[in-house]
Amino acid sequence: VRSPQGTVMAVATSTPGTGDALAVHCAIDAAGYPLVYVTLVAPVDSYSNNVHVGTLSPAPAATAPLSEQFLSIKKHTDWVTQLAYSPDGVLLASGGRGGDVYVWEADTGNASHNLRGHKAGITGVAWRTDSNLLATVSEDGDMIIWEMNNGKQVKKQGAHKGGVLSVDWSQSGHLVTCGRDKKVKVWKPDFKLLREFSTFDEIITEVAFSHDGKQVFAANWSGVINVLNIASAESVGAISANPPSIASRIETL
Numbered sequence: 001v002r003s004p005q006g007t008v009m010a011v012a013t014s015t016p017g018t019g020d021a022l023a024v025h026c027a028i029d030a031a032g033y034p035l036v037y038v039t040l041v042a043p044v045d046s047y048s049n050n051v052h053v054g055t056l057s058p059a060p061a062a063t064a065p066l067s068e069q070f071l072s073i074k075k076h077t078d079w080v081t082q083l084a085y086s087p088d089g090v091l092l093a094s095g096g097r098g099g100d101v102y103v104w105e106a107d108t109g110n111a112s113h114n115l116r117g118h119k120a121g122i123t124g125v126a127w128r129t130d131s132n133l134l135a136t137v138s139e140d141g142d143m144i145i146w147e148m149n150n151g152k153q154v155k156k157q158g159a160h161k162g163g164v165l166s167v168d169w170s171q172s173g174h175l176v177t178c179g180r181d182k183k184v185k186v187w188k189p190d191f192k193l194l195r196e197f198s199t200f201d202e203i204i205t206e207v208a209f210s211h212d213g214k215q216v217f218a219a220n221w222s223g224v225i226n227v228l229n230i231a232s233a234e235s236v237g238a239i240s241a242n243p244p245s246i247a248s249r250i251e252t253l
Helices: 246-251
Strands: 019-028 034-041 050-056 065-076 080-085 089-096 101-105 111-115 122-127 133-138 141-145 153-158 164-169 173-177 185-186 193-197 203-210 216-221 224-229 234-240
Touching: 065 133, 080 122, 089 122, 111 141, 133 164, 141 173, 141 246, 185 216
Parallel strands: 122 164, 164 203
Antiparallel strands: 019 034, 034 050, 050 065, 080 089, 089 101, 101 111, 122 133, 133 141, 141 153, 164 173, 173 185, 185 193, 203 216, 216 224, 224 234
């Protein structure tokens, strides 16, 4: 996971018998220290519904712990499935399997907004770059845009039949979503549909904009990452999730 400044700060993994890290995200606090938060799933008989926020020491001593938890937020009544800091690091959004979305003050853990509008599990939360708008998507098929002054809905859009699986903002304010209908949709900053890609054989599970917002990376259920050009509405390539080793590539030269 990378910080907003681009530094690699944390890697999520799982250890047999100890549970899985469902979500990891990073931000920088006011003092310049990195923050890392993780939702952990314990063994099958006791799943965690909490959000744990901690610090990752930039230069720990050899015997010092790598991190320290300073907040544990207990509000969700079901699994926490999505987490995202606002780009300015002030707010923290969390979404749950029950369709609940909360926004917290990142430094204190105090509740800022309880966002009610989804009827099924939250599958994606994403902030606009100015931290003023939050996009949430759900298995109910809807994308909802929320403003942070009062926590009100700006737009509720039926995005994908069967459920939305991922959402991302571009630097220019465009949005991209994907869903169980095997489609990828790009939305204008006014939330009107700009482009639709629908030539996929597999369900697209994750989408993300390129740094310049001109392309979309769409990962499908089988592990293939498609590169989509927004202007031409064409697929311009694919990235293998398991590329050949350097040695094997040298042999083919």
